[in-house]
Structures are given as C-alpha cells and as structure tokens.
C-alpha cells in the first residue's frame with residue numbers, strides 16, 4: 694500500500710529524499726545536490742559537468758573556426774600575395790623591354 698520507501702544508493706540505512714536526474718538513482722539528503730531546482734547525485738553532477746565542458750568546447754571551435762582557418766591559411770595568403778606582386782612586376786619589366 695502507498696509509496697514504497699526508497700533508500701539512498703550510497704547509504705542503504707538512510708531514506709532517499711530525491712532521485713538524481715542523470716543517474717536516476719535514489720539519493721539521501723547528504724548525497725543530493727540541488728542545482729537549478731533539480732536533484733543531482735555526486736556521480737550525476739560529475740556527468741553533467743563533463744557534458745557541459747564538452748558542449749562549451751564544441752561551441753568555442755564553432756565560433757572560432759573562421760579565425761583558426763585564417764591563421765592556418767595566412768602563410769598561404771602571403772605566398773599568393775607575394776607571387777601576385779612578383780608576377781605583375783615581371784610582366785611590367787617584360788613590357789618595358791619589349
């Protein structure tokens with residue numbers, strides 16, 4: 694009858710006050726961390742932080758991909774500019790001597 698009493702996954706003698714939203718394990722007051730209104734176990738919190746870190750890393754590369762590409766390609770741009778100037782100068786010299 695009624696709700697089955699659940700106990701903490703880490704402390705079998707303590708009643709669970711919530712369920713971790715990540716691991717779905719019942720957790721007691723001591724094991725629970727409330728964050729943005731939901732319960733996290735220590736394991737769940739670690740998983741969430743790892744996920745958030747991975748997400749931030751992806752965002753960083755998406756935002757800075759153009760900059761990274763420019764830096765990587767900059768020697769190529771300089772080489773093309775140098776080759777272009779050199780070609781124009783050679784063309785002008787050839788025209789002058791003709």
Ligand SMILES: [Zn+2]
Nearest residue numbers: 701704721724
């Ligand atoms: Zn506990």
